[in-house]
Amino acid sequence: MDEKFDCIIVGAGVAGLAAAMTLARNNMKFLLIEKGEFAGSKNVSGGVLWGSDLAKLVPEYWEEKDGGWERFINHRRLTFLDDQSSFSIDFKSSHFNETPYTGVVVLRSKFDRWLADKVENAIAESDYAMDSFIATNIKVDEVLMEDGKAVGIRTGEEEFHANSVIIAEGVNNLLTRQVGLQDDYVPADHVLTGIKEVIRYDQEQLEDRFQLNGLSGMSNEYIGYATDGVEGGGFLYTNRDTISIGLVLGLKDLREKRKSPHDILNHFKDHPAVRDTIRGGEVVEYSAHVVSSGDKRIMPKELYKDGVLICGEAANLLMNAGKAIQGMDYAMRSGILAAETIVDAKEKDDFTSNTLKNYRKALDESYVMKDMNGFQDAVHMLHSPEMFKDVPNLVCDFGRKFFSIKNEPTKKSRKMLAESVKEHSSYWDLIKLGLKGAKSL
Amino acid sequence: MKLLKLTERLGLVSYRNQAKSEIKPHIVVDTDICNSTCPHKCTTYVCPANCYTMDEEGTVHFQVEDCIECGTCMYACDQGAVDWNYPDPEIGRGVTWNFG
Numbered sequence A: 001m002d003e004k005f006d007c008i009i010v011g012a013g014v015a016g017l018a019a020a021m022t023l024a025r026n027n028m029k030f031l032l033i034e035k036g037e038f039a040g041s042k043n044v045s046g047g048v049l050w051g052s053d054l055a056k057l058v059p060e061y062w063e064e065k066d067g068g069w070e071r072f073i074n075h076r077r078l079t080f081l082d083d084q085s086s087f088s089i090d091f092k093s094s095h096f097n098e099t100p101y102t103g104v105v106v107l108r109s110k111f112d113r114w115l116a117d118k119v120e121n122a123i124a125e126s127d128y129a130m131d132s133f134i135a136t137n138i139k140v141d142e143v144l145m146e147d148g149k150a151v152g153i154r155t156g157e158e159e160f161h162a163n164s165v166i167i168a169e170g171v172n173n174l175l176t177r178q179v180g181l182q183d184d185y186v187p188a189d190h191v192l193t194g195i196k197e198v199i200r201y202d203q204e205q206l207e208d209r210f211q212l213n214g215l216s217g218m219s220n221e222y223i224g225y226a227t228d229g230v231e232g233g234g235f236l237y238t239n240r241d242t243i244s245i246g247l248v249l250g251l252k253d254l255r256e257k258r259k260s261p262h263d264i265l266n267h268f269k270d271h272p273a274v275r276d277t278i279r280g281g282e283v284v285e286y287s288a289h290v291v292s293s294g295d296k297r298i299m300p301k302e303l304y305k306d307g308v309l310i311c312g313e314a315a316n317l318l319m320n321a322g323k324a325i326q327g328m329d330y331a332m333r334s335g336i337l338a339a340e341t342i343v344d345a346k347e348k349d350d351f352t353s354n355t356l357k358n359y360r361k362a363l364d365e366s367y368v369m370k371d372m373n374g375f376q377d378a379v380h381m382l383h384s385p386e387m388f389k390d391v392p393n394l395v396c397d398f399g400r401k402f403f404s405i406k407n408e409p410t411k412k413s414r415k416m417l418a419e420s421v422k423e424h425s426s427y428w429d430l431i432k433l434g435l436k437g438a439k440s441l
Numbered sequence B: 001m002k003l004l005k006l007t008e009r010l011g012l013v014s015y016r017n018q019a020k021s022e023i024k025p026h027i028v029v030d031t032d033i034c035n036s037t038c039p040h041k042c043t044t045y046v047c048p049a050n051c052y053t054m055d056e057e058g059t060v061h062f063q064v065e066d067c068i069e070c071g072t073c074m075y076a077c078d079q080g081a082v083d084w085n086y087p088d089p090e091i092g093r094g095v096t097w098n099f100g
Helices: A014-025 A053-057 A108-124 A174-178 A203-209 A251-257 A261-269 A272-278 A328-348 A353-365 A367-374 A376-382 A385-403 A413-424 A427-440 B006-010 B031-036 B072-076
Strands: A007-010 A030-033 A048-050 A069-081 A086-092 A103-106 A133-135 A142-146 A149-155 A158-161 A165-167 A191-200 A216-224 A232-238 A242-250 A282-292 A308-310 B052-054 B060-062
Touching: A007 A014, A007 A149, A014 A030, A014 A053, A014 A108, A014 A328, A048 A328, A053 A328, A069 A232, A069 A272, A069 A385, A086 A385, A103 A108, A103 A216, A108 A133, A142 A174, A149 A165, A165 A328, A191 A251, A191 A261, A216 A385, A232 A272, A242 A251, A242 A261, A251 B072, A261 A272, A282 B006, A282 B072, A308 A328, A308 A353, A328 A353, A328 A367, A353 A367, A367 A376, A376 A427, A385 A413, A385 A427, B031 B060
Parallel strands: A007 A030, A007 A165, A030 A133, A069 A216, A165 A308
Antiparallel strands: A048 A103, A069 A086, A069 A103, A142 A149, A149 A158, A191 A242, A191 A282, A216 A232, A232 A242, B052 B060
């Protein structure tokens, strides 16, 4: 294959596939390279795909009976845990039953493969039906550079040439480091280790347990006891006949507190409230993956270079600002924007930074960087010890007092709250936290 | 429900090239560093697949076979002992998720 592609995309995750779809629709000649044996085979997420960009890629995806997604979210829950109690903020609304859904749960091995099929269809309908490809089972060893400009990739002895390269390799971004956009060694400060089990149930049992109707689903985040004192939080998402349950744990904090993620996962699952939520069922998969924290300090120095664009989690585009863990939506949008930049570059016949810098501009103007920029304070606050220790303990302690009924004079709830505050924190600390919170959200 | 041990969890993971004897490790660890200058030997507890173990004498050993390519050790090791890469699909042992 001597022919030159308009673009080579590395990685068939959400970002790479979104880029590929956009390129195919714009009649570009491209090669999408994936190291796994099929798209999604190496990918792990929590995971909810938020937002409605999916409908842009696959219009009316919800019409498909056995689509690549599991369930749409119409039930959100945030749970504070101490060692014995759980106190939840719970919101469920049929408002969220409307299409396009604003969040769908996915299992990546299934979802990415399904999305790759849709990309294949788009390729078949494009002008380059015979010249654009998704190639699996290929590990990219190197991005080829010529006079500081990316001109293709090398895999083993083979080289593939292109006017541009989109790096969508995920959080372990070795190629991003190789092209010099990120330091060779990235410290653990702003990454977390995600760890997960997929647990299977009889589908009817699952639907009864979680009050699911048709393909509706629930997302539940947990803070407090879940992480055994380590920075981070827990999650539980309902799939069709399984649940995804897991934790994200600050890696630096794990190292300093000398704890094992798999031990903490059992600690979480053994919490009395969690135990009741997940009882029965059979664990069918155990997985783990590094996750970015959302702290901008870990982002690559720049997201473009002559001939190269970085998108998705390779650019550390992932954030938890307290409302949801977002990442796949950022990946999708950044992949679309990267591909649109390539389409523009081809029109101008200029694949240098001159044109490619517009990717950064488009991303900055999109909700992705606006959120990344706007919620940095929230990210810092969520990773502070008060949030994964004092606050959940306080909330649960207050809950225990508030909901206990004894045959004795009942205290006013303000007094109960004062007692809980005194025991687990202080008014001053809470005021500081409240001010920070008000500012950050 | 019964809580699983790590070995039981790893038993649920599908690996490619499982039976191949000539697989090339995708992660190379200079355990001399772990066993001389490293003050914390953190890989022995942060690795979700327990690829890093410590024997009774406190010596760190690494075996790549159970690796699930999560990347944790690459960030966790701040001593320069871990040379991390993805497995080669042809000659490396790699994970394939059924759910992901």
